[in-house]
Amino acid sequence: MPNNRIPQAFKAISIGTELAISVLGGGFLGYFIGRVFGETWAAIGLSMGIILGFIGGMYSIIKRFW
Structure with a gap:
């Protein structure tokens, strides 16, 4: 995995984890x-x-990453 893709992978993991914990x-x-x-x-x-x-998790994700 190239170095520029590692932060994207961590961002994706963070989004999934945050949504799962919220739900x-x-x-x-x-x-x-x-x-x-x-x-x-x-x-x-x-x-x-x-x-x-789910709604709270989506709101948090949108607020943080958009």
Whole structure:
């Protein structure tokens, strides 16, 4: 890999890691908030957490790299 491509690889790894952590963090947070409100709300909390984590991750990536 040429030297000028190494920073691009690290940038791509950084983007993927940031998005994955945002989605996983949102999913866990949503799941546990859903569990607080009852077992039937856990799936809704998980879904909303994943969606909000994805949106937050994309916002962070766009803000940082655009």
